[in-house]
Amino acid sequence: MEGQVWRIVEALLRGAQPPSGRFRFSDAEILRVVLWAVLHDRPMVWACRPEHWSGRWRPARLPHASTISRRWRSPALQEEVGRLYQEAVCRLGGGGRYVAIDGRPLVVGGCSKDPDTRVGRGARGMARGYKMYAAVDTQHVILAYQIHPMSMAEQTVALSLLPQLPPEATRVVGDKIYDSMKLHRVAAASGRRLYTPLRENRVGRRQQPRRLQLLRLLQSGVGRRLMLWRTGIERTFGNNTTVSFGFKGLPAWARRSHRVKRWMWGKTFLYHAWLLSKRAT
Numbered sequence: 601m602e603g604q605v606w607r608i609v610e611a612l613l614r615g616a617q618p619p620s621g622r623f624r625f626s627d628a629e630i631l632r633v634v635l636w637a638v639l640h641d642r643p644m645v646w647a648c649r650p651e652h653w654s655g656r657w658r659p660a661r662l663p664h665a666s667t668i669s670r671r672w673r674s675p676a677l678q679e680e681v682g683r684l685y686q687e688a689v690c691r692l693g694g695g696g697r698y699v700a701i702d703g704r705p706l707v708v709g710g711c712s713k714d715p716d717t718r719v720g721r722g723a724r725g726m727a728r729g730y731k732m733y734a735a736v737d738t739q740h741v742i743l744a745y746q747i748h749p750m751s752m753a754e755q756t757v758a759l760s761l762l763p764q765l766p767p768e769a770t771r772v773v774g775d776k777i778y779d780s781m782k783l784h785r786v787a788a789a790s791g792r793r794l795y796t797p798l799r800e801n802r803v804g805r806r807q808q809p810r811r812l813q814l815l816r817l818l819q820s821g822v823g824r825r826l827m828l829w830r831t832g833i834e835r836t837f838g839n840n841t842t843v844s845f846g847f848k849g850l851p852a853w854a855r856r857s858h859r860v861k862r863w864m865w866g867k868t869f870l871y872h873a874w875l876l877s878k879r880a881t
Contacts, residue, residue: 602639602845603881606657608873609635612688617680622669625663627680632669638866640846643853644668681865690871692879696737697716699769699779700707700833701761703754703825706730706747706850706860716857720750729850730860733757735765735772738829740836741875742868743769747861755780762787771795785808795826811813840871847871 609632616628620806636657637647645665646652653659663671671677705722708729719728734745744764746757754777762772762783763878772787776797787794788810798815817823840846847867854863 604877605845605870605873608876608880609639609870610657611679612684612691612873616684617685625661625667625671627671627677629661629679630663630668631681631684632659634672634845634862637872638863639870641845641848641851643851653764656864665808673858685865685869685872688876689743692739692741692872692875695712696739697768698734698738698771698773698829699743699765700778700830701733701735701758701772701774702735702830703757704732704734704837705733705750707750707851708855712855714855716749716860718749718751720752722750733761735761735769736833737769737835738832739875740832740839741872742836745864745868747857747864749857755779758783758803759786762792763790765792768790771826773826774802775830781810781811795823796825800811818851833864840867843871843874845870845874 613628613632616626616631631875633647637644640647640652641689642652643665646663648662648668650658650662661785661837665726705720705727706729707722707727708717710727717729719726720731721727722729727750729750730747731750731752731754732745732747733752733787735743743766744761746761748757758774758778759782763786765772770792772792773795773838776799778794779796779799795814795817796810797818814823840849845867847864850860850863854860
């Protein structure tokens, strides 16, 4: 399986843009090492040693771990990271009318001294770490995501996540934590409708028209099917965990915000490569 996935990765990296500055290593060479480390659940320094590569895939040269760290935080490489991610989404045909949004806790240990972590709501109570805020379509493609400290409210992140969705994503489904009039207005301004259960299953005295519509919809068969489909994002997170190289939790070396974002980009990019490999068979 990993060989099939890596062939997809190599095909995607061949489309990487050449760097505009005078760099010894191209963007593709840097990202190849990052993805090889993430694929094998190893730190970056491990992937910088040629003996840790199989003969078929071993590059002619490898950068130092400090070079990877420095280049990763450059705006030019970050632009290429986003472009390659969207290329994988486009190859998967990511889109469609319906999208589910939710957060996935990225917990760190209680003894961690990472100053970028915060305490927030986890899966079963309070936890410390980061959170992945994601939007997933009906084909289990992660269309867009953001990484923030766990204390960041999901409604707040959704305000900037919704505009990142493709234009055809006009129906957004979430759980009751996204029941916010501000979020409903932002969704409507971008030509979308947000569907969520109502908090306390009622409408307040102001009788907002949009929430009254939701109350009537949720009492119908269509509304119940929408809420049932929302759990599809949980299956997406589960798929990303069950594959051999999937996300099993933040490793000890993925600390500080930029390293966590690099690790989660790698895991999500590899997950999309796995989806592409499944469609190719």
